[in-house]
Amino acid sequence: MPKTLFISDLDGTLLGKNAELSAKSAELLNIAYKNGVFFAVATARTAATVDGIMKDARPTVPSITQNGVSVYDIRKKEYVSTQVIEKATAKTVGEKLAEAGASPFIYTNSDGLKTYYTEIKNTMMREFIDERIKKYNKKFTQIGSTDEIDEEITYFAVMDDEKTVFDAVEKIKNITGINYTYYKDIYETDGWYLEIFADTASKKHGVDFLREKYGFDAVVGFGDNLNDLPLFEACDIKIAVGNAHEKVKAAADKIIGKNTEDSVARYIIENMEK
Numbered sequence: 001m002p003k004t005l006f007i008s009d010l011d012g013t014l015l016g017k018n019a020e021l022s023a024k025s026a027e028l029l030n031i032a033y034k035n036g037v038f039f040a041v042a043t044a045r046t047a048a049t050v051d052g053i054m055k056d057a058r059p060t061v062p063s064i065t066q067n068g069v070s071v072y073d074i075r076k077k078e079y080v081s082t083q084v085i086e087k088a089t090a091k092t093v094g095e096k097l098a099e100a101g102a103s104p105f106i107y108t109n110s111d112g113l114k115t116y117y118t119e120i121k122n123t124m125m126r127e128f129i130d131e132r133i134k135k136y137n138k139k140f141t142q143i144g145s146t147d148e149i150d151e152e153i154t155y156f157a158v159m160d161d162e163k164t165v166f167d168a169v170e171k172i173k174n175i176t177g178i179n180y181t182y183y184k185d186i187y188e189t190d191g192w193y194l195e196i197f198a199d200t201a202s203k204k205h206g207v208d209f210l211r212e213k214y215g216f217d218a219v220v221g222f223g224d225n226l227n228d229l230p231l232f233e234a235c236d237i238k239i240a241v242g243n244a245h246e247k248v249k250a251a252a253d254k255i256i257g258k259n260t261e262d263s264v265a266r267y268i269i270e271n272m273e274k
Contacts (some may be wrong), residue, residue: 002217003038004059004273005210009231010043010053010262012186012224013241018259019187021053028265029057037272040064040210042203042221042231044157044195046112047072054134061214064206067181067227069110069154069197071206081209082109083201084152089177093156093196094146096171102158102194104207105140108151116143122158124191158194159185165192172196183226195227207234210219222269223248227241237266
């Protein structure tokens with residue numbers, strides 16, 4: 001039988017209310033694991049956050065974090081691979097975001113994952129910091145500019161209103177050496193995300209890496225938002241949850257129930273090899 005990987009986005013897809021893995025989904029995933037199912041997640045979240053969210057049903061396969069910047073083994077708590085932004089390119093990105101009035105979170109993981117920022121501009125950013133400090137004990141360091149960061153930068157994340165994000169996209173879209181994605185936040189009425197990373201990083205690249213490294217014959221992917229379209233590009237079977245963006249549904253081979261109905265875990269149980 002083909003060696004199949006099931007891989008799912010987190011927010012709006014596998015996770016239910018309050019961006020949490022429900023007890024039912026955790027129960028079903030653990031049943032799947034006992035039956036030999038290979039499962040990973042592919043998310044914009046960092047490894048530290050994924051570790052906390054998935055503590056009751058840790059994926060059996062190293063997972064894609066920060067939209068493909070890293071592949072992280074949650075069980076062993078180690079990075080399998082990481083893509084970095086070239087130093088001069090990162091400097092240009094920082095300058096262009098500043099021109100657009102955007103204040104990003106800036107990530108490095110040369111010596112463990114670190115997060116920097118220059119200014120907290122809005123409640124979305126403040127709530128992001130407060131939640132991650134409270135739930136995951138993450139540390140955030142304020143700096144004056146990207147010039148103060150000596151480590152290799154892996155990721156920029158802008159959280160702001162639609163205009164600021166769109167202005168920032170216009171500033172950075174022609175910079176060579178980067179990839180980016182932007183989309184509306186499913187939790188905030190007026191919030192938008194812009195995420196910038198090396199052009200060697202994407203959910204697609206991450207899936208391709210997992211397929212080759214671990215010898216998967218087929219990949220089944222689950223998603224809901226626009227940053228899941230690259231994930232779909234690398235999957236043999238593409239599945240959208242019922243609450244997914246219309247473009248994601250249009251790209252899917254199948255549409256299942258909503259994220260609040262444990263639909264991903266139920267699908268895996270129903271379709272795993274007995």
